[in-house]
Amino acid sequence: MRLGTSLRFIHGSSPDSMATYHREVAGRGELSDIPMGVPDARVQAENLLELAATAAAARLDFLMVGDSHASHYANACAPTPTLARMLAVTGDMPVGLLYLAPFHHPIIAAEQVGTPSAFANGPVTLILGNGDVSSQFAAFGMSKGSRGKRTEEQIKVIRRLLDGETVTHECPYLSIHEARINPIPPEHTPI
Numbered sequence: 001m002r003l004g005t006s007l008r009f010i011h012g013s014s015p016d017s018m019a020t021y022h023r024e025v026a027g028r029g030e031l032s033d034i035p036m037g038v039p040d041a042r043v044q045a046e047n048l049l050e051l052a053a054t055a056a057a058a059r060l061d062f063l064m065v066g067d068s069h070a071s072h073y074a075n076a077c078a079p080t081p082t083l084a085r086m087l088a089v090t091g092d093m094p095v096g097l098l099y100l101a102p103f104h105h106p107i108i109a110a111e112q113v114g115t116p117s118a119f120a121n122g123p124v125t126l127i128l129g130n131g132d133v134s135s136q137f138a139a140f141g142m143s144k145g146s147r148g149k150r151t152e153e154q155i156k157v158i159r160r161l162l163d164g165e166t167v168t169h170e171c172p173y174l175s176i177h178e179a180r181i182n183p184i185p186p187e188h189t190p191i
Helices: 015-024 041-057 079-090 106-119 134-140 144-162
Strands: 004-006 062-065 095-100 124-129 167-171 174-179
Touching: 041 062, 041 079, 062 079, 062 124, 079 095, 079 106, 095 106, 106 124, 106 144, 106 174, 124 144, 134 144, 144 167, 144 174
Parallel strands: 004 062, 062 095, 095 124
Antiparallel strands: 167 174
C-alpha cells in the first residue's frame, strides 16, 4: 500500500476563518478543500514546513501542494514556491503540484513545473483540476461552464511543453505561437 498526503486537507481552522468559510463558500452550497489554517501567514508557512518534514520522516510515498485563487478566507499559499521551499525538508520523497488549470496560462504552468523539477530528487507530478468555486471564476472574469474545455486544452499544451516541444496552439481559450520552456524537467512529468 502507498500512502501520501495533500497539504490542502490537514490544517485546523481558527474560529474566524471557519466562520468566514461557512458564510462565503459553504453557505452557497459549494464545496472547498482549502485549508483554513491560522490567520498569521508566517505561522501558516512554518506549519506547512513542519508538516512536510513530518511526512518525509514518516516515509510517506507522496506529498502534494495544492492551488487556490481569490480566496480571502484562508492562507492558501501558492503551490510552486511552497513546494520549492519544502524540497529542502522532503529529501527524496516524491512530490506533486495541483493546479486549478483554468486559472493558469499553460506556458507559465509548464515553467512552474519545470523549475522545481530541476531541484527535486525525482519527477514532480502535476495534477490538473477544473476548480469549482463560483467566486473564483467570477474573480477571473471567466465562465465556470468553460472549465472542462479549458482544462482539456491545458493538458494538451502543458504535456507538449514539458516534453520539450515547440508549441503553436489555437483554440477559443488560448493563442500560443512557437512557445518553448526551460528548464525542461529532467524526467518525464506525470500528469
